[in-house]
Amino acid sequence: MKEQPNGLIDGWLALTQVQLGVAAKLEQELQARHRLSLNDFYLLYFLSVAPNKKLRLQQLEGMIGLSQSAVSRLVSRFEAKTCGVLQRHACDEDRRSIYTALTELGDAKVEAATATFREVLAEALSERELEQALSTLLAARDEAADK
Amino acid sequence: MKEQPNGLIDGWLALTQVQLGVAAKLEQELQARHRLSLNDFYLLYFLSVAPNKKLRLQQLEGMIGLSQSAVSRLVSRFEAKTCGVLQRHACDEDRRSIYTALTELGDAKVEAATATFREVLAEALSERELEQALSTLLAARDEAADK
DNA sequence: CAATTACATGCATGTGCATGCATTTATAAG
DNA sequence: CTTATAAATGCATGCACATGCATGTAATTG
Numbered sequence: 001m002k003e004q005p006n007g008l009i010d011g012w013l014a015l016t017q018v019q020l021g022v023a024a025k026l027e028q029e030l031q032a033r034h035r036l037s038l039n040d041f042y043l044l045y046f047l048s049v050a051p052n053k054k055l056r057l058q059q060l061e062g063m064i065g066l067s068q069s070a071v072s073r074l075v076s077r078f079e080a081k082t083c084g085v086l087q088r089h090a091c092d093e094d095r096r097s098i099y100t101a102l103t104e105l106g107d108a109k110v111e112a113a114t115a116t117f118r119e120v121l122a123e124a125l126s127e128r129e130l131e132q133a134l135s136t137l138l139a140a141r142d143e144a145a146d147k
Numbered sequence: 148m149k150e151q152p153n154g155l156i157d158g159w160l161a162l163t164q165v166q167l168g169v170a171a172k173l174e175q176e177l178q179a180r181h182r183l184s185l186n187d188f189y190l191l192y193f194l195s196v197a198p199n200k201k202l203r204l205q206q207l208e209g210m211i212g213l214s215q216s217a218v219s220r221l222v223s224r225f226e227a228k229t230c231g232v233l234q235r236h237a238c239d240e241d242r243r244s245i246y247t248a249l250t251e252l253g254d255a256k257v258e259a260a261t262a263t264f265r266e267v268l269a270e271a272l273s274e275r276e277l278e279q280a281l282s283t284l285l286a287a288r289d290e291a292a293d294k
Numbered sequence: 295c296a297a298t299t300a301c302a303t304g305c306a307t308g309t310g311c312a313t314g315c316a317t318t319t320a321t322a323a324g
Numbered sequence: 325c326t327t328a329t330a331a332a333t334g335c336a337t338g339c340a341c342a343t344g345c346a347t348g349t350a351a352t353t354g
Binding site: 295296297298299300301302303304305306307308309310311312313314315316317318319320321322323324 | 330335340344352
């Protein structure tokens with residue numbers, strides 16, 4: 001037989017499609033209602049739930065899933081663009097590090113954006129497709145594991 | 148209470164992390180063993196499972212999850228770089244369209260890459276984290292739906 | 295003083311958006 | 325039915341921009 005069963009791959013593709021679709025919807029709504037890209041939101045969100053609402057760049061890197069340079073520039077752009085939402089200041093214990101902190105204004109903005117985010121997410125995840133993709137993927141995975 | 152329960156968001160973030168992680172692993176192995184990016188592979192894979200192993204650009208667009216221009220360039224680069232793997236030729240029924248077809252050489256390359264892809268996928272999906280992320284997400288979703 | 299760590303930056307590249315060009319399809323007039 | 329014209333479709337390309345990699349700089353550690 002030339003063609004192998006591609007359940008695993010199809011499951012993965014389905015999951016990826018769902019992920020892409022939901023992310024696109026999130027991006028679109030965040031952009032429309034709050035002038036935020038998805039990564040912008042992630043940045044603000046992770047800051048908002050961090051202790052003292054501040055984090056070093058290195059910590060954000062892993063959370064957002066971007067490279068070190070990308071995070072550095074994400075914060076830079078943000079600071080330049082939307083003045084007043086976040087603020088960088090050196091860390092006294094280690095002056096190589098730089099804390100990125102949320103201002104009160106930023107905190108309010110995050111709260112509003114988070115409401116949108118949660119709303120869109122709830123709607124998107126109630127779609128039939130998620131269920132479909134996940135069950136396809138898990139079934140194929142287990143089947144592959146048995147082999 | 149100021150902080151709301153963020154189960155939905157955390158679930159989504161967990162799923163996104165898993166997706167990113169697996170995609171990175173796939174990209175890395177495909178690059179190392181076959182000199183293919185993840186999108187390169189998707190392009191070849193979708194062609195390989197298509198009837199007559201050929202597709203028009205527009206069809207690839209939705210499958211790969213890229214914009215029209217991105218697909219146009221993806222194919223262009225591919226044609227230029229790895230001569231002989233794929234081949235474009237006009238479509239007789241509609242001369243605006245262009246078929247992108249897999250050559251025999253390309254077909255062999257895809258087959259090898261697909262084996263790698265499936266292998267990496269099987270390993271990555273057996274990780275505990277997937278289960279974790281999915282159950283977290285689904286539980287939070289259902290909870291949100293009840294509300 | 296050497297090695298490491300945290301962040302910034304030059305550079306190449308892939309991407310999306312807007313637009314352009316060629317072709318097809320739809321509409322209308324004669 | 326034929327022809328003229330407008331709208332839509334499929335792909336390519338100029339442009340701006342976000343990203344990753346490699347590297348540079350400053351600070352910390354051993």
